[in-house]
Amino acid sequence: MHAVRRRSFAAALLVTLLFVAGCTGANSAAPETDTSENSSGAFPLSVSHAFGKTDIPQKPEKVVTIGWIAHDITAALGVTPVAVSSTSSDAGNGYSPWFEDQVENENNDELPLILTQTSDGPDYEEILALEPDLIFAPHSGVTEVQYERLSEIAPTVPYEQEAWLSGTWQHVTEFAGTVLGESERAEQLIKDTEQTIADAAAEHPRLQGTTIAFGVNLFEGSDQLSFYTSPEDPRVALIHDFGLVDAPGLSELEADGFTSSISLENLNDIDAEVFVAWGKPEQSQRTLDNPVAQRWAPIAEGRYYFTEDSDMTMAMSAPNVLSIPWLIEEGFLDDVEEALDGGAVIRSAP
Structure with missing residues (x-):
């Protein structure tokens, strides 16, 4: 691992x-x-x-x-x-x-x-x-x-x-x-x-066109990962504003409320260059420890960014004219870029 x-x-x-x-x-x-x-x-x-x-x-x-x-x-x-x-x-x-x-x-x-x-x-x-x-x-x-x-x-x-x-x-x-x-x-x-947003995207040219899966880490007892997929979801729209694009396979998932879910056994259908997710520390560990999830390339190769930090999670979940500059200043794009290189970045809860 x-x-x-x-x-x-x-x-x-x-x-x-x-x-x-x-x-x-x-x-x-x-x-x-x-x-x-x-x-x-x-x-x-x-x-x-x-x-x-x-x-x-x-x-x-x-x-x-x-x-x-x-x-x-x-x-x-x-x-x-x-x-x-x-x-x-x-x-x-x-x-x-x-x-x-x-x-x-x-x-x-x-x-x-x-x-x-x-x-x-x-x-x-x-x-x-x-x-x-x-x-x-x-x-x-x-x-x-x-x-x-x-x-x-x-x-x-x-x-x-x-x-x-x-x-x-x-x-x-x-x-x-x-x-x-x-x-x-x-x-x-x-x-x-x-x-x-445009200035931040320009400072991270390697992220332009990078395929991303953006979701939530595993809940207890779950055998599925959930991703945000609607282009009108402000979370997804902001990611797109930064130049990242939806990973192939996400558009094929059936939406259920705010998210689309996929069985861990079918994770390889999601061809993501980087996986971004939020959750409590135990959710991060549960995802990383799951033997099926471990076979998915973003997990196996350390190409993931997890946040266990409530402030960053809120900034990602409810983007607005105050939270977006804060998210950028706090190094979100820097961390995603490091994750793309296999940096296995986890922003821990204090």
Whole structure:
């Protein structure tokens, strides 16, 4: 078996399985509104979404965000939320490092309240006490019942089509810009982030055209590996933006929700030059120790990059204008390139 080199980063351990349930692609068209001048930040405006329409009378200033991604983009647009959903992080404090940096160092604000989650959804009384003028949940699992209750507190904008379906990172940024009256700033963020991606890709020419299988390491008792295969999944779309391409064989797999799975016995049908996956440390070891998986070329030849780090997993799973630059700065592409050379890279949980 190829020797494994592990990388550690200082913070507390916290790896969650929530990533299986979120983040896939959706319609990337511009958000539908009833105000012809909304691109310039005009209010009032009416925003269409999965549960109907929401009227926003004026530019929001006290925003509560629910789910993934929204809090990052809201903060990047200069509006620090008053409360956010907890984010799985290595620090274990409910905030990602890129969100903390944006709020404290760029916006010069204090970190917002972490929302309490109950069996019925968010703590409505807690949100009511904050007196928000907008509740924003474009990448979330908010139900229609929860939407109705939240709408009694403040104008609420959930996802446009389906739960956990917010489209590309560009689209959800544009959507947030419209809702928050910061469309021009959103467009600039998109341009800047696309340039950051292009520059990073140019610095790693060997990755251009490299075939990749991107998935999740083995769960206990499983005899299958699962891969992300939808081109509209933001995880997959970001990988493509970096110049990597889907490994032959992936398109033949039948999708089951957010992933496509294949029996370990048929792994050789996936002709990947590099295997990228996330999971807890025991999942990494389970994959590496499995005698059938060991026969798959990326495992046998050490051409894999595993992350057991919650921050990196979240950055890969919910890419946005804050997390993408962080992922690049943290050496994701450097590590994938090293894995391509047989470096057997594992980014360990701290």
